[in-house]
Structure formats: C-alpha cells, structure tokens
Amino acid sequence: MIQLTVNGKPVEVETGSTILDAIRKAGFNVPTLCYHPKLVPYGSCRLCLVEVEGARTLQPSCVVPAANGMVVRTDTDRVKSARKFVLSMIFSERNHFCMYCQDTDGDCDLQQAAYDEGMTHWTITPAYKPFTVDASHPDFILDNNRCILCRRCVRACTELVGNATLGFEERGSGSLLIADNNVPLGESSCISCGNCVQFCPTGALIDRRSAYQGRETDLTHVNSVCMDCSLGCERVVKTRDNRLVRIDGNEDIGFNDSLLCYDGRYKPLTEDRDRITSPLVRRNGQLESITWDEALSVISAQFKAHDSSEINAHISPRQPIEALSAFHEFFADHFQVGEVTLLGHDQTALACAKLAAEIGAFESGISTLKDCDAAIVLGTDMVKDHQVAGFFLKRQAINDLKMFTANSTHTKISDWSSNKLEYIGTDYPAVVNLLESYVKGDAADLSTQLQNLSLNPERAQKVLGNLKENQKVVIVVGKEFARVENLPAFRKLVELAREIGAKVVTLKGQGNNFAGAVFGYEMDAQAKSAPVFFLALGDDQACDHTRDALAGSEFKIVQASYESAVTEMADIVLPCTIWAEQAGHYLNSDGKLGLNQQAIQAAEGNRSVLDVLKILASKSGLTLSETWRAAVEEKVAAIVLS
C-alpha cells in the first residue's frame, strides 16, 4: 500500500494506483477528459494537472503513479490557472460553438468542465478550419469539428471491443478521427456497437436517433438488462414523454464493462413492426376485435373443452422469469398439458444442467474471457450471437491469443487471431477426441484424426500442441455443440478441461433460456401441433418450427405484441406488452439475475403474458405462486461455479 497526502488529507491506496485514484479516494475531484475508468490511462488532454511537492512541473494525475510520501494539491492558483489555460486551448482548436451541438447544455464533458471552472468566454480566439462531417453511418455521425483528440473512442474500439476500426491520421491540431484507412464510416469495418459514441466526451460522435431529443437531464433513466442473448448485459434505457430515446451501457454495474452490441443498443430503437392494438377473434375466416373478457372466456372454454393432453404451450425466452415460472406452473404443473416448450430450441442450458447433474458444477463466468491466452470455441458464432463475449476474445486476440474454433460454418471470430486453427463441420465428438489426444500427449492416431477433420498438422501443433503449458485456457461452448445428443463428448470435454485447469464458459441462447432449463421446460423437443396451441410470443419473432407447429394446430391462441404471419393464422390474438413496457428478471449465462425495469407505459389494451396467465388461472380457480427465486438460486448453484 502507498501513503500520501492530498490537499493536506492523508490517504492510502494500493500499489499501482495513480495520483488521480488517490485524489478520488481522498474525496476530492479534478476534471478529466481523456481519462475513462474502463480504458488504459492515456494522458493526452492535460486537464487533470495537479501540483506535486518537489516536482518541477504540474503532473497529469491520471497517468502518474502515486508514490509514498507524495504531497499533492489540486486546488492551488497555479493548478486552477493551468486548467483554464488547457480548456481555452482545447476550445480554440476546433468548432466548439456549443449552442449548435446536440450535446450542449451540460451533456458534454468538455462544456461541463468549462462551467465547473467558471469560464464564460474564450480567452483565445478560435482559429480553426472546418472539417467535413461524415454522416455515412446509419446509427451515428462523425464530426471532427467537435473532436478534442482524446482518443477515448479509438481506445474503446480497440481496447474494449477489439474491433480497431477507429484511428487517427495526420498530426497535431490537424489530427483527424478516421475509420479504417480513411473510408466513410458507413463503409468501414465498424460493427455498429456504438460504444465509441458512449465513450466520446464531446459531440464528435453523435447518436443519430437521440440527437436533439433532449439533454441527458431531460431524459428519464431506467436500469435494464438486454434479453437479446443470454449474456444479460446491463444497460440504461433513456426515455422522454413515454418514448424510447437512447440505450447506453450501464457504467456502474455489470460484467460487460458498460459495453453493448448493436442488438442491445440500437436494434430495440429500430422496431417498425405494427402493434396489435386490441384482442382479436377469428369469425367467418376474418380476425375481428373483441373485448378482453370475451377473448379470455373463449380461451377458458377451449381449455375446458379439451383434455389437457390435447393442449401444447410454447413461450418465448424473451419473457421475464416471472412469466416463465407462471407459464410452467400453469400449463405443466396444474394442467399437465401435452407439451410445454421454449421458442428457439437452444439446448445449451439444458445440456449444461444435465451434465452438471452428473458431474457437479463446472462452468465459469463470462468474465473469464477477458483474461485468457488460449481459447477453444465449439459450436457458437461469437461475432453474431453473443457479441459482447466475442469482444472479450477479440481484444485478447490482439495480445496473440491462440484460438481453435469448430463450427458448422466459418465464424468471423477466428479471423481475429493470427494464431488460429479452424474446423468447419459438426463432428464434435471427433473434435473432442482430437483435443484429448493433445492433452494426453497421445500421438498414435493423431495424423488420422487431423486428416479426418481436414486440419493442418503444423497449424494444429502450433495452436493445440502445448495446451497444458498455456496458463489460461478457456473453452467456450455454444448451441451447436451443447446438445443432449452430444452429452458424452461434452462430459469428456469438461473432464479434459479439469485436467489442464481450463475454464469452461457456456453461451446459453437467448434471454431466459437458462431459466427455461431451470424450470424444466422441454427443450430437447421441437414444438408440435396440437388440438389447442397456446403461443406466448410477446415481442419475439416465431421461428419456422413454431410457425409449422402452430399452422398444424386446430385452435391457435397467440399472445403477441406485433402483427406477423403467426398472428394472421391465429384464432385468438391477445395484444401483449413489449420488453420496455414490463418489468421482470432475467437469468444470464453466468447464473446471475438481472432486472429489466419498466421504461415506458403500454398503450391501453395491452397486457403482459404474466397478467393474462393470472387471469386465466383465476378463471380456473387457481392462484399462481410467484415464488421462483429460491428454487432458481438453488438450481443455478448446482450448475455454475460460484
């Protein structure tokens, strides 16, 4: 530990801390611009200058290490005057006429810093030349006129996302933020995650949809978790006048370093499907509006008219745990209907639960991916399906990560590693046998195994040859590999991982797939047609299997937020709230519970899946228990290592 004094107050910080860490720990503050707690300190803006006794010049506190006995002052006249000078220089370099910027009135860190210093005007006359604005990207705009060259966007793109799209060309005050080799941003390798926009401290990167829709202080902030995949990234949903305005990564909580992918940040704001506005019933071949009471009475009558074995129930994993628990209790426990299944047919969570029941908890958390030197990725496309987990591997790849991927098609994640081996195919048992040969040092039939999998022996030796010697091996398992039929191979894989001290991370489909496995949904079967088919789709989209099962059913009940091919074929349609109009919990791949808070009010006439289940239950004389937490926590502890 290190002891020093800040503004006369003694403070103790860990070895390796910066002066800025000590200042903040002592309860003081200095303004910063290029500094961001999630990024490697860079020290370019000089706004955080402080006085250190004995030092000839003022010191940038965000990069200078704290040392024993240091005497730091943050509020001397010399420091304050330097701070104003730094700000004046920054304002003079480019067009920072704040009234014309979307981030004006305190949304911008630069402007806020000037307010904090009591600055009311510029002391250095601006002498900038205008730069062209790049508006070629569908989600955000790049305006070099507002750029202060802090490189927070560039560092976020490389250090956190691992994409390395953004960079700078030219030097000094002529430096320009560019994409790739200075191509228009919309034609670049940008993956539209928008993390650069969130990290930008000025209006240099402007969000297209939320620009000019209100200052940060005008917006209502609501904590949410993303349910697009099972990572459960923490985010903040920002609304105004009951409208979704912007979604940002939550900088205060979460494993995800405040990162989001396109699906978590922008996709929910691009929804353009038509909403269902009232309950509908099919009469004379046409769907007609009816009241909620009439619709629910028709459904209850159908339930009573059929034996429970003639009813199949199917729900989207985008629904919160509260709905999944009630749905299973209502249909499986009380009615014991023919089949209670989950949309998507992703068996990863089920396979993990089954394997853990045999061999005990074996999974490690997603954060493991942030610190590995070799990765074996089986049956998942981490660039497409669990993108933030993919960011963690991509940024490790910059540090010479060894990567072996096996998937039925080429996955772009392997393109990030120059030290890679790629198998394209689905013979996962053979892949695990190959890994076993490398772990056990069994060279007897290695060449036959490599030949069968069409793998290059030299490359395989380079990537897999010293698995035991790699200090931090992580095995990532996804939906193609983690299937019930592959359980013997999965078991062997986990045993190999234990032998070499590797961590196993599983990526469990969409939203609440893991919760579905915990509640006992039938996940190894496709949904089947039935005399009565109840589909709680919510704001999800039906897959081909679900559409076919519904089409082959006699009486079709669809609870949906949007018009679609399945609502068109339904006999009863119930208008349903979307993710932002309802609150509920989500269980992520790590087994952590996240809460999606309600962000906006639903229009009159929409009801959640849970509310409808409660009414149907009361019509049947039942009360749903609503006690799911203890059971979920107990079952998760048996599957995921704490």
Ligand code: FES
């Ligand atoms: Fe320290 Fe920029 S915040 S140099």
